[in-house]
Amino acid sequence: MSTILSQLKPLKIGDLTAKLPIIQGGMGVGISLSSLAGAVAGAGGIGIISTAQIGFREPDFAEHPQEANLRAIGSELQKARAIAKGGIVGFNIMVATKNYAEYVKTAVKAGADLIISGAGLPVSLPEYVKGTATKIAPIVSSVKAATVICRMWDRKYQTAPDLVVVEGPLAGGHLGFDREKLTELEVDTPHAAETFHQAEYDEEVRGIIALVKKYAQKYGKSIPVVTAGGIYDHADVMHQMELGADGVQVATRFVTTEECDAPMAYKQAYLDAKEEDIVIVKSPVGMPGRAIKNAFLKELEKGRQAVTHCYQCLEHCDPAKIPYCITQALVNAARGDEDHALIFCGGNAWRAEKIETVEGVMRALCEG
Structure with a gap:
């Protein structure tokens, strides 16, 4: 104890x-x-x-x-x-x-x-x-x-x-x-x-x-x-x-x-984040979320990323219409591929x- x-x-x-x-x-x-x-x-x-x-x-x-x-x-x-x-x-x-x-x-x-x-x-x-x-x-x-x-x-x-x-x-x-x-x-x-x-x-x-x-x-x-x-x-x-x-x-x-x-790459993204890097994003199923702005989010600004595989993660998700696959983005984060990852965080991650x-x-x- x-x-x-x-x-x-x-x-x-x-x-x-x-x-x-x-x-x-x-x-x-x-x-x-x-x-x-x-x-x-x-x-x-x-x-x-x-x-x-x-x-x-x-x-x-x-x-x-x-x-x-x-x-x-x-x-x-x-x-x-x-x-x-x-x-x-x-x-x-x-x-x-x-x-x-x-x-x-x-x-x-x-x-x-x-x-x-x-x-x-x-x-x-x-x-x-x-x-x-x-x-x-x-x-x-x-x-x-x-x-x-x-x-x-x-x-x-x-x-x-x-x-x-x-x-x-x-x-x-x-x-x-x-x-x-x-x-x-x-x-x-x-x-x-x-x-x-x-x-x-x-x-x-x-x-x-x-x-x-x-x-x-x-x-x-x-x-x-x-x-x-x-x-x-x-x-x-x-x-x-x-x-x-x-x-x-x-x-x-x-x-x-x-x-x-x-992985350490994920933790390092927190250590490197500045206050202005913490942003509100839109989940593929419409819910808002908070994440660290990175290469992945900047790439998303250019348009939809095709979904090539459905991982059956969320109800009310249509792979043909969503802007990106949230499972793939989060799995990339958990595997250390941070340039292709959604890195969720709280409002104080920059601290x-x-x-x-x-x-x-x-x-x-x-x-x-």
């Missing part, structure tokens, strides 16, 4: 207790797998493996992507548990994933402690974990989204979330905001961290916390609220705690660690200055 000294309270999710209230955010493709998740869990936090094309290293991935992914869920969890030494390990599974239910059921069967689910509203998630010990957490970005999920789970399944993750507009990867809302909050700019209307979004966070408390009281249980998006240092953590959050979810800060599953250790990052977040 971690020797990190922290005045922060442990994070309790039902019968699970993390010594430190730090959840490592899920990052796909291949950025948060067993090495990173296991290390964070072993340091006293909660490690999260991303299922997004998790089986990209499997020999049959191109021909049978879903089978490869489902197989890798079990093997990655097993490897993470060996590193975690009894710590809490779970999965991030995007609702937009093709055959989403199969991924959730496979993670549950493998013995996941926790499933965090966003990139869409996980309206049927309770159905897939019923009767198991796996805890479930929707990712929401607004009081409206939190209300929809809590009401639906209450009415349809007579249950409430075990945990709620509130993802703010400075998060990385696919975002739970449309471009108009990002612009309204003034984060669709090169200097997002400076111009982001923090006070306005803080009120949204307080509203979500208040809503969740009502459902916690109704079901006679504690439902911790964890905030995410742009959390990079101890001051950020303390700000969230002052808002009433029970913990934080951090992703970008963990990319530039020795234990992160990303990375060196390669750290997971223990060092956890200490910086908890102790300052």
Whole structure:
């Protein structure tokens, strides 16, 4: 167990207790797998493996992507548990994933402690974990989204979330905001961290916390609220705690660690990035995302890149119409081919200055 000294309270999710209230955010493709998740869990936090094309290293991935992914869920969890030494390990599974239910059921069967689910509203998630010990957490970005999920789970399944993750507009990867809302909050700019209307979004966070408390009281249980998006240092953590959050979810800060599953070329892109290199991009399926501007994104400005193979990754994706294949772009990133890669990141990726250790990052977040 971690020797990190922290005045922060442990994070309790039902019968699970993390010594430190730090959840490592899920990052796909291949950025948060067993090495990173296991290390964070072993340091006293909660490690999260991303299922997004998790089986990209499997020999049959191109021909049978879903089978490869489902197989890798079990093997990655097993490897993470060996590193975690009894710590809490779970999965991030995007609702937009093709055959989403199969991924959730496979993670549950493998013995996941926790499933965090966003990139869409996980309206049927309770159905897939019923009767198991796996805890479930929707990712929401607004009081409206939190209300929809809590009401639906209450009415349809007579249950409430075990945990709620509130993802703010400075998060990385696919975002739970449309471009108009990002612009309204003034984060669709090169200097997002400076111009982001923090006070306005803080009120949204307080509203979500208040809503969740009502459902916690109704079901006679504690439902911790964890905030995410742009959390990079101890001051950020303390700000969230002052808002009433029970913990934080951090992703970008963990990319530039020795234990992160990303290749060194990926980590170097973070180290080399300047503030103006962090941009809002459009995913092939229409969702906005945040990434580092590189040769790949510059090439995209010239026009569509033909899709030569479909990896069956996302629902509502038409290979004949999309501007590029997001799986291929993200797999290229995970394999170190950064000039042909989409490099997702959070709004503070430019702050990375060196390669750290997971223990060092956890200490910086908890102790300052």
